[in-house]
Amino acid sequence: MKRARRRALQVALGTAMAGLVPRHTPLFALREAEAARPGRSAGGTTPDARSPSTAALPQVVLDVQFDPATRLLRGEATWTIPSGVALELALDRRFTLEALSVDGRPRPLAEGGAPVGTTRRVIAIAAAPGTRTWLLRWRGPLADLDRSLDHRGVIGALPPMASPRGSYLPAGSGWYPETTLPVHYRVRVELPSGQRAVVPGRLVSESADGTGSHAVYESILPTEGVTLMAGPYRVDERPLPLPGGRSVRLRTYFVEGVHPLAQDYLAAAAAPIERYDREIGPYPFDGFSIVSSPLPTGFGLPGATYIGEAVLGLPFMRGQSLAHEVLHNWWGNGVRPDWRSGNWSEGLTTLMADHALRAAQSPDAARQMRWSWLRDFAAIAPGSDAPLQAFTSRTHGAASAVGYGKSAMLFHMVRGEIGDTAFHEALRDLWRSHAGRSAAWKDLQAAFERRAGRSLAALFEPMVSGTGAPLLLPQSVRAEPDGATVRLTFAEPLLYAFRLPVVAWTGDRAEPTTLELRRGERSVTWRPPGGRIPDALQFDPGFAAWRRLAPGESPPLLRDAMLAPDARLLVASDGDEGWRSAAAELAARMLEAAKPATARLTELDAAVPLLIIGRHEDIDRLVRRDPRLIRPTPLPRQADAALWAARSSAGAPRIVASVEDTVALIDLHRRAPHYGAQGHVGFRSGRAIVSGVGSIESPRVPVAP
Ligand SMILES: [Zn+2]
CATH class of the missing domain: 1.10.390.10 (Neutral Protease Domain 2)
Structure with a gap:
């Protein structure tokens, strides 16, 4: 699980770095799997169910100092290991183990474990009767966070990282001797002046002055590891009262550059906490902290979320993404x-x-x-x-x-x-x-x-243990001779049982109804409401079922060509060197294809993906030549620049970029790559004025007599 978690984290960073604003929960979709198991919860409420094994959980007390400027960390871990519990402690090999003792008796450091692979030393502790106390002291350099920022796409194993701009010591990175078991922890962090630390959990005490800062956190709930974040943070706070006299401490830890957003975030965090507290059950932590990150991260920790400075300002982050991370305190970290x-x-x-x-x-x-x-x-x-x-x-x-x-x-x-x-x-x-x-x-x-x-x-x-998706468009839809029922036959046995929404069409009149799908059957006998056989049926036009899309339900999107490894560039307008290099630059930024080949006008209908760039008048001429490239109606003529997706006669993806002039083309460089999930987007004065995927029409299947 640990390994999976680390890998997931790296991928999250990679994804986040690859494109700033993907579609649904891009940066946020991944939560670090730092799950929690409450023994008690905030504000005096106690979850009904306690973990039966809570009493037998290992506990660790960490005392840690580091200097983000020199990146040198030193720490002392005191593990209390319950009777009969065996565990392995893993420490990143960048650190030197300086002392080891068991129940106060020093042990030779050789027991500090053999290095496993290249990155970890593992100290195996066998189960034994009676509670034991293992004390470990270690020190060593953290990785340079600033240097990893330069190598965004190629972060391998994510190490514990530090820099004066921010430090990130993730659970699972071996920044302290850690186990994969859920544990209780208490962490004391000492940092130089100007730096503040955040660890998920209850803030026990803190101080900050000209000599430095210290903070003590303890886990409210057992967790699968300790994550430490630090930076030159300004801390803002407001209490959020909840029903039953409870209160949640909302905090932002924002660096100076994003500090103006702090109040907005404190206000934005309140609504989802109140909503889910009401809808699901008591919020399980005593605080919620929003922590800015120099890395383009976005994930949830118990009672906290760590968000890249670069994206904090996007309205999307304060809305959908923040709500998503808040909800992980129930689903993911709570259960x-x-x-x-x-x-x-x-x-x-x-x-x-x-x-x-x-x-x-x-x-x-x-x-x-x-x-x-x-x-x-x-x-x-x-x-x-x-x-x-x-x-x-x-x-x-x-x-x-x-x-x-x-x-x-x-x-x-x-x-x-x-x-x-x-x-x-x-x-x-x-x-x-x-x-x-x-x-x-x-x-x-x-x-x-x-x-x-x-x-x-x-x-x-079938949904949980199976793969694939069924095509819920019947092969045949026939009225039965009784004149009151319709027989529908599917190409394959139905994957699952479900009441599928169906719209029955009679002339212009649409009547919503449902079709009872039974698992494993190929045909369904359906009795139309009112006993009248409709002219045609539309299957799940609201997309309420897991299924393959039918013809007409997949309008082209910009990303079809963007992601194609063999996409080519077709420049449809003549121009000077500035124009040509601006067109090449847009192709480089939009297309995943490395060094996209160029295509000629004669290849307009070739079966290869194309990015077609031209000035408005030239694009209009091309559209007259190939009506498949037609400009979608929502795009206004007055746009400085417009992008839309289309398909060739053979179905090959097209992106048409129609621009006023070279300036408008250059303006697309930064913006266009963010609109892959759209079918069209129009810009005026450098701002997107319209975007969308066009209409998605489910086919109407006539009822055969
Ligand atoms: Zn998520």
Whole structure:
């Protein structure tokens, strides 16, 4: 699990660095799996369920000093190991172990363990009767965070890093002698003047003056490791009162450059904490801290979130992403996924935070988000997806399409099946029974089944343990001779049981209804409401089911050509050196293809992906020649620059970049790469004035007589 966590973290950084504003929860989608197991919670509330093993958990007291300027860290760890518990302590080999004693008796440092591989030394402690105290002292240099910033894309194993701008010592990096077991901890950190430290947990004491700062934190809940963040922070705080006399200490730890955002963040954090506290159950920590990071990170820790300075200013971060990270205090850090059977927490968090916020905007915004889950899945190679039970964290596109999109869709389907009330009551039950513990997919299924009063196995089992997605467009739709029923036959046996939303069309009249899908059956006999056979049926036009997209449901997106390794550049207007190099620069920034080849006008309909760049009048001429390139109607003529996606006659992706002049083209360099998830975007005076994916129309299947 540790290894998985470290790998996930690296990937999160890589993803974040690759593109600033991806689609749903880009930087934030990954939480560091620092899960927690409450023995008690904040504000005097006690979760109903305590971990039975809490008493037998190891405890560590850490006393740590480091100087971000010299990067030298020294620390002392006192491990209290309960009777009968065996564990391994791993320390990064960059550190020197200086002293080791057991129950006050020094041991030779040779017992400091043999180096394992190249990065860790491991100290194995066998189970023994009676409580033992292991004391370890270590010191050594932290990695240079500033240098890792220069090598963003190639961060290998993420080491503990320090610099005067900020320091990040993640759980799992071996910055102290750590175990993979959940533990209780108390950490005392001492830093030079001007630097402040943050560790997830209860702030026990702190002081900061001209000589330096110190802070003591202790875990409210047992966690899987200690993460330490530090920087030249200014600390702002406000209390958030919650029902029952409870109070949560909201804090920002922001460096000077982003400090003006502090009050906005303190205000923004209140709403989701209040909402989920009301909807799910008591917020399990005594504070929530938003910590700025010099790294382009974005993840949740118990009672905290660590967000890249570069993205803190984006409205998206304060809205959807902050809500997502706040919700991980319930799903992920409050109730931990049982890693052996898959991480359900990202899907549930995506549905209850990201999707709920979209739904609050408009039903269509929510529909478009669900469509994007299906679209993301459609973009991965057939057969390359793994089941939900194998998902732990976002490591690549396929994992994310399943672990976030498919998982969120399953929860959406469950809600559709059992209704809003039962869905939310089941989640409250889950919180009551599992807060502070881990839960597996089967525990979630059981919680929903109890409230539904029936088995949901025919939906859960294939969705959790199976791969792929069904095409829910029938091969044939026929009226039966009785004149009152319709027989639908699918190409393959149905993957799961579900009440599929269907729209029945009679003339211009649309009637929403449902179709009962049974697992394993190929055909369905359907009785139209009112007994009248409709002219045509539209299957799941609201994208409420996990399925393959039908023809017409996949409008082209800019990223189709952006991600194509064989994309080429076609410059459709003549121009001077400045124009040509501006066009080449846009191709370099937008296209994943390394050194994209150039294409000629004669290749306009070639079966290769193209980025077509031209001035408005030349693009208009091309569109007259190839109407497939037509400018989408939402794009106004007066845009300085417009980008839209299209397809060739053979289906090869196209990006058309239509610009006023070289200045408008140069202006696209920085902006265009962020719009991959859109089908079109228009800019005026350097600002996006319109963007979208165009209309997504589900096909109407005529009912054959
Ligand atoms: Zn997440």
